[in-house]
Amino acid sequence: MKSIAELQAIRDKARERIAVRDGAQDGTRVVVGMATCGIAAGARSVMNAFVDEIAKRHVEHVAVVQTGCIGMCQFEPIVEVLAPGKEKVTYGKVTPEMVAKIVTDHLVNGNPVAEYTVANLMK
């Protein structure tokens, strides 16, 4: 079984990291649609893929958060990326396989992945 001692060690490590992080500026928000339409279309695995990829690549100042239905159910799972000072980018029909590219190109390097956007899907 996973031990409580392990969890205590994790807590102590996290405390140090939080102290560093809290001094930093407001970060980027990755917003995943988690209403019925999003969940039915696969938002749970997309959200978990974002969290895992962000942790794996140690991308700092990014928060993965949820929203409800934004009225474009046919494009779910929908993921919006809101970076400070940048225009909102809305990705549609996102799959877990697309997440690594979005994290690398967009969150790390600042280049939105045009082919995955809702704007591109509507063309």
Place this chain on the structure above:
Amino acid sequence: MLELSLNVLDIAQNSVVAGATVVELTVTEETARNRLTLTIRDNGCGMTPEQLARVRDPFFTTRTTRKVGMGIPLFRVAAEAANGSLDIESEQGVGTTVTALFELRHIDRMPLGDMVGTVTTLIRLNPELDIVYRHTVDGEEFAFDTASLRPILGEVSLAESEVMEWITANLAEGVTALNSQA
């Protein structure tokens, strides 16, 4: 919905909107009775008798942004397809309990799917919420409660990635042990 665990996630999200501080998810598998029971119980704001009477109607929702609410109807269809039923009890100021019954071995029963994924997703999205998960297979129970972790974690959030890894591993171990006994 491809898995019942996604219906559970969807219904539990309603509890979050209802302002619940505790959500209890229960999975009970009974081979001898050929029954699967899923419950989602919260201590949120609850519903008025009028709301409760209409909640199975897909064209009823408390949202003001649009006119449909599919969560409960989809869960009900999944239960009824497996010769089961959906029941909702709710009281204002007390909370809501949604109970879905299924024939365990019905050919049209959707698979339970990734309950660990549902629980961890709920924790990630709502780290302030306390989540109780109880999974019973023929009397053998695995129980998990985020409230028991908080005194150990102190001010450290459940959503911290290493904490989430620990929780995911803990849940996976517990659920795997249940399934290997069955």
